Amino acid sequence: MSEVLYRKYRPRKFSELVGQDQVKEILGRAIEKDSVFHAYIFSGSRGTGKTTTARIVAKMLNCLAEDSEKPCGICDSCKAIDASSHMDVIELDAASYRGIDEIRKIRDAVSYRPVMGRFKVYIIDEFHMLTREAFNALLKTLEEPPDKVIFILATTNLEKVPETVLSRCQIFYFKPLIERDIATYLERIAKSEGLEYDDKALRFISKAAHGGMRDAVNLMERVVSYSGDVSEESVRATLGILPEEVVKEFITAFSSGEPASILKISEEIQSAGYTYEVFLEQVIDTVKDQLIAESTDERFKLLLSLWEITKELKFAEDKRGTFEVMVLLKSGYEKSAIERIGKSENVKSEVFETSDKSEKAPKRDTTEENSLSKLIDHLRNNNFVLLWTLLSLSKITRSESGGVLTLEADSNYSYDLLKDRLESLNGIAEDLIGKRFLLSNESVGGNLFEGLDKDSQEYVNFVISNLGLKDDIYKGKIKIDLEED
CATH class of the missing domain: 3.40.50.300 (P-loop containing nucleotide triphosphate hydrolases)
Incomplete structure (x- = not known):
């Protein structure tokens, strides 16, 4: 051997x-x-x-x-x-x-x-x-x-x-070795072995080695075993590196929030036998190259989102499911859709024509169930994917006053997302069904204790504040249930 x-x-x-x-x-x-x-x-x-x-x-x-x-x-x-x-x-x-x-x-x-x-x-x-x-x-x-x-x-x-x-x-x-030195060493080995190679293929291998020379040499040997040479095509096929066109298409879809394109690319990744981790590394490297060429806030935010997705994916068992859900939740679609609708001068829907709400507001549904169904259908039909998903997963209860609906998130992560987007959700809900939402964990001393008399509410708030629990209750780490005597 x-x-x-x-x-x-x-x-x-x-x-x-x-x-x-x-x-x-x-x-x-x-x-x-x-x-x-x-x-x-x-x-x-x-x-x-x-x-x-x-x-x-x-x-x-x-x-x-x-x-x-x-x-x-x-x-x-x-x-x-x-x-x-x-x-x-x-x-x-x-x-x-x-x-x-x-x-x-x-x-x-x-x-x-x-x-x-x-x-x-x-x-x-x-x-x-x-x-x-x-x-x-x-x-x-x-x-x-x-x-x-x-x-x-x-x-x-x-x-x-x-x-x-x-x-x-x-x-x-x-120190980890720099990619240029690794590529030079790989070139020397390729020449000694009489292998055909191209510079771009060696750069791909050097990047994939993450600063380790032994890993780089082993990767090159794997490529040679597969194809007999060290060409760009053989390196892409062996290491699972997608074409640059797919990476750029994903960045565009992720930045603008296009669920159909995102899910299509995800299907292509899996069907072609590539790994989501390697793909995300490619995307991050491309965004970093763009940042070097031109630094913008949007690209920094995009890089942060991609990094958070990568961390979640690292420990996930269902790679595809985690990738798709995280990308959809982190994509710019929901935000950009609200901005487009809010700023557009050509929108004819009566829902957003609010200059005179008393005259143009649509008729309100008489039942709570129909109102919520109408709101959820509106979010889905108008591609508010994230708001529709969060609202569907949340437990919704009606307050005693009737004017406010209380949302109870299914997880701390959903709670944070709802908190960031609550103003946008309430803007749509007020125009469509004439009601506002309140996060249950924000209602300490409010809706949560509205069944108590004023003195009892003040006492409960005093106890919570002095025990240092208010912040934990607010973040959902501690839940409070009220029981009748």
Whole structure:
């Protein structure tokens, strides 16, 4: 079986390592001056070169070459480290060997001097996964290790490492690699492998890797396995990248609020086998490019909405359903529709001709049920999608006075949406059925307690305010039910 590309082209000296210039410079000078520290921590996201750098350091410390630049890569010590067979370079995976027994073995073994080289180097990957007892057992050894013993600890979660361990080590941060450097490295591999490629395809892969070189090389190998080359078409098909025309069409539909177009694009995404997460990443990247060209409030709001949808989608089981509902709720349709109708001079509907309500107001329905049905039908027929959905999901009760209808939202999220759009809803409801809506959680001391006498209402409000519950009741975190004696 052929060797995978990321191992085949793994850097074997600092000059081949992409990025991390500060790390290479500091470690290189320390080794040259023979002032190596006894314990290092390499922290950074996956695929940024932590383990690779640790191996290069181990080779530089144990290289047998006298006159050539270290590591030479051709001596027995360098070859043994590249083959993971060097007796003095011990690599451990703390995700698998995380207990105190493994650390005790290390503590006992460090007392023996190196056999093949000058230094004994312990490389512990993902060492943040060690147990608390294992960390405690390692502390004394980290602080005062025997001469000629070096610890290199790699982690992707530095915040999980105890402060007592951090204080005993020198810490190096490995930054995510920039897309340009990743693309250059991928181009070098493609040339070495004799692969056909184009620059746009390499940029797509570099962006999808999110700063990790190993991920980028693995993605390119997946593309090559699929098509035999690294063309734009093969990368789009392998990584699930939709055409730019679809992305722009979605942005237009989302900004202007076109439910039919949004649902059509959603169906295309699923039927073509693409993922909604990758699609949203494409949309966000496009909007960011537009912001660079021209910054507007609308684009910032659009970017915020897309980001909120992405967060919701991340943990959703029903990806399509969540995507469609969130996009419809966050789209600019409902707001833009109200503005269009409110500002239009050509609207002939008697509902919005309110210059003389006493003469032009339509006849009001006599029953509450017919009035609400009329309002809901009007919202649906005039494409007020969000208001129609929120009103249909809410529990509606009539107040004692008869002039106000109380809305009880089905969730905190619906409550926030209703709160933001209550003024628009009441504008339509007053013109159509002559009534206003009040959110139930806003009625503390009002409709909720209207059955109480004045003194009782004042007492209840006093208690709620002094207990600090008014804000929680207002936000729907606490519900109050009144019971008769």
